[in-house]
Amino acid sequence: MRVHFHGAAGEVTGSLHEVEAAGHRLLLDCGMIQGSPEAERRNFDPFPFEPSRLDALVASHAHIDHIGRIPLLVKRGFAGPIFVQEATADLMPIMLLDAASIAENDAERANRHRRPGEPPAQPLYTRADAEAAMRQVRPLPYAQRTQVLPGVEIVLRDAGHILGSCVVEVFAEGRKLVFSGDLGPKGTPILRDPATIDRADLVLMESTYGDRLHRDRDATIAELGDVFGHAWREGGNVLIPAFAVGRSQELLYWFARHWNDWNLSRWKIFLDSPMAAKVVQVYDRNHDLFDEDARRVWAAQPSPFRLPNLRLAATPQDSMAINHVDRGAIVIAGSGMANAGRILHHLRHRLGNPRTHVVFVGYQAEGTLGRRLVDGARWVRIHGRDVRANAQRHTIGGLSAHTDQRGLIEWYGQIADHPPLVLVHGEDKAREALAGEIGERFGTSAVLARPGLILDV
Incomplete structure (x- = not known):
């Protein structure tokens, strides 16, 4: 297996990771970039891969920074299945249709104030695009091992972040990749605690609050x-x-x-x-x-x-x-x-x-x-x-729906033999602090993902 890091690699939004395995290409998340107007304009940029060459997508949960560009991916040529937990499948149309409506309204507002000769503003995608993407969704329950491509299997575990949120286990070529998605704190109301993971050959872990502890x-x-x-x-x-x-x-x-x-x-x-x-x-x-x-x-x-x-x-x-x-x-x-x-x-x-x-x-x-x-x-x-x-x-x-530094260290620490670790979904200050703590406790030298980084599992 090989992992290409494209998004949420040095920032907190725009989750986007590509996995090559068993001759296929699997995308983990396809999130929207959020923040300043300059940052959000990057959503219109070409993807760093050809969407039509992707074979499948797995979305960790229904927050827009993890699913918000899926309709754009489909619009630009992705035709494969989209695997999500069952509750995420219920939430996705609500989230994506709302995002499309906001994009359409923003474009309409911009065009009302368009200067002569200025090209008309276009939405990132439309409600029709969102509806088209939903036709490719394949709901899965937690804890069921499923072949999503020939030679590639996944298991979705409860991440305790929002309803339907998942830790994604990917099995291929005799190796196991674990993608944390977003991890919730233990004891979060309504939700169950994040599932423990027994083993992995490589872990991609979020680091949103890697430099701080939540208040009691x-x-x-x-x-x-x-x-x-x-x-x-x-x-x-x-x-x-x-x-x-x-x-x-x-x-x-x-x-x-x-x-x-x-x-x-x-x-x-x-x-x-x-x-x-x-x-x-x-x-x-x-x-x-x-x-x-x-x-x-x-x-x-x-x-x-x-x-x-x-x-x-x-x-x-x-x-x-x-x-x-x-x-x-x-x-x-x-x-x-x-x-x-x-x-x-x-x-x-x-x-x-x-x-x-x-x-x-x-x-x-x-x-x-x-x-x-x-x-x-x-x-x-x-x-x-x-x-x-x-x-x-x-x-x-x-x-916060994200666990803090203590929770991240505890979640990673229970994985057998403390496997190689890549920190994603975090600003550098948070990732550097978390990497330092993990290195001191477990001897693991965590990698801070950057767009364009490629790692073998």
Whole structure:
């Protein structure tokens, strides 16, 4: 086996790894590059391989930075099967149709302001392209060894990151490659812990939080409750940028668990994401993938997705109506990095108010609006307008869907004989810190992947 590293090799988005095995070409992930406008323009570049020469694709999970360019890959000639876990197959059309809709709307907006002689803007792909890609999806259950190409077999293991997330084991030519995908922390609500891996000949492991430790979860949840209490006393509102898959559902889970503790009945709670509302239905259909604690919470009252004061803002008009709520609103809206979606409208409307509390509950990539706000920017640009950022900002790091340095070291450390390791899906500062810790503990000299790197398994 041979691995070609193309994306998420020195950055956190755009996951893209190519495997040559048994005379075939298998792609691991085909994610969208996210971040600054300059970074996102790279999504339009040609792939570093010919899509029509690929034989199959395996996607680790349904987040856009892992699946977001699949419709483009198909549009440019890939005709093979796309293997994913069953819950991921349920989530993919929701995610990809939303991404296509955003791309179409962005192109339409750009064309309204097009200068004379300037070529018209084109979306990265359309909803029709996304629908075409979904016809190539082949769902698989966890823990089933499946031949995906002659001489190439895979097993999908639970990665504990979001519903349907996978660690991918690839077997070919008597060798075993393990791709971690994104790994969740142990004890994450709703989800089971990441599966342990017995052995490997090469491991590709994410390193998003390779340089830091998450805050204790109990302290994190207490901090979130404190934010709500402070905001209520000030007569303010709370904005929470959150990914539609994973984070939004986890927040609702904690709301249900602490309904009385946080006196949440006095708030108006809005889930302002049509996509997140659809994802809720996928969660409701997949209780068999929940951990034991989540099953108990779902059976209790109030159920996380049926809080008595939860309002799903389905239409743009529903979303705009939230602007009229002067105080006492908790608004969960996408996107999680505040670089697209309905959260931008709420930030533009409320960011100038010092009684507004903006709560960041996930990773904020370099170049995103979320990262600029976390870093303390006093002015930001939203929809072409300069907006003063007077709002109070809170980073609740312990709610991350990615495990931290300790969790990554523990997950790798349980693999027999500590096999060769390549760190992907992380910025250099995080990867260098993680590589140093792993080298000191296990004697493994981790490789930091770069685009163009080729390694034999």
